[in-house]
Amino acid sequence: MRNLHFRRAARTSVLGTAALIAALSLTACQSDSPAPAAYDAEAPAPQKPADGASAAPAADTANGQETAGDTSTSGSGSESAEGSGSATAKQQRTSASLPTCTGENTKLTITGVKRPVNHMLLTVTNTGSKACNAFYYPVLRFGEAQSVPPVVEDSKPQAVVTVAPGQSAYAGVMTSSADGSGTGGYSAQDLSVGFLDAESESAGDMVNVPLSKDVYVDSTLTVTYWQTEMDDALMY
Template sequence: MRNLHFRRAARASVLGTAALIAALSLTACQSDSPAPAAYDAEAPAPQKPADGASAAPASDTGNGKETAGDTGTSGSGSESAKGSGSESAKQQRSSASLPTCTGENTKLTITAVQRPVNHMLLTVTNTGSKACNAFYHPVLRFGEAQSVPPVVEDSKPQAVVTVAPGQSAYAGVMTSSADGSGTGGYSTQDLTVGFLDAESKSAGDMVNVPLSKDVYVDSTLTVTYWQTEMDDALMY
């Protein structure tokens, strides 16, 4: 009888211990479990993008619509730059393909002017059917001169002067110094004019240009580059 009571007490003790261990295990599991669903709902779960959709962030176009982010160069800007460059290159090619102005497609005249003093205006007029390029400056030879006059470097234009059919270009000629400082002066009624090509070489034959009266020239004789405007030719 005594042994039976002892076995019952021991069994009760074992069951109590097991119950205690189970309670502790349950408490530990509850502390490691995720937070309740109501807490997680405050932060929406990330959505997986649809198949084929770009993951790039959307950008505001300014018109109320959104478009996928673009990390490249604006299409309109690149097209504008391309168009501008193409047009400039086309104009350069077009100018380069034009014939050189020579005595065969132009007419030359020279006239004295009141201002500046001791200056003359040389005019070249395109008599052809196509525009021509008047490169650099005219080559002058007054009378029996053994050399051609120097060019005024400050008169060099920014671009080659192109002369359309029926239109003219100009060059200023200072025949002698106003203060008499020039040397080796002489008078002549003979003038020949030559043209230069794109490589600054002689283009065509020298052209005789009639003078209405004797012209006095000395060592200060100079000529300008070809100009599109008459006033530009006479400012040197």
């Protein structure tokens, strides 16, 4: 009986010791773990997207392709190009609707120049209230000439010369050859100038342009197209 009591007491002691060791081990593990972060009651709660929309950037599904956050401005560029084209077309229509420069809305003068030699400068000034188009080149007739001088084709401008009110356009006139190679020369006391329209037809009546002195002309007589710049008119 005594041995049985001893064995029970020993088993109880062992179990108590094991329980004590387990408790101590648990306490040690808890002390090694980091403490939980403090809860911040002042922090705002996460905001839910309005109307249930996703917080991710909207996807561009144009042309069947998804491109998140696509900020392409290709559409704007197309609109700009179309606007530029429309402006150019409008300018062309406006130019085409302008009247033709004639003796009715302009004033003509002709003067001699030192360089190039045997050259004169014909100037047309818009005296009207609207811009006018100086088409092609002036038609010249010195004295009693039966034909008009040819035009210098190399002087043809890229566009029709438009003359604003109060502004001028120019044409160069080579009256005779500098080396004396021209033939049929004569002295002219007067000059008549005519205008051409968009169809290269005569526009209005010939205009008499006073000469300050007699002008010698021969078979090399030529004229340039109308130019916007004086220097361009005298380079041929």
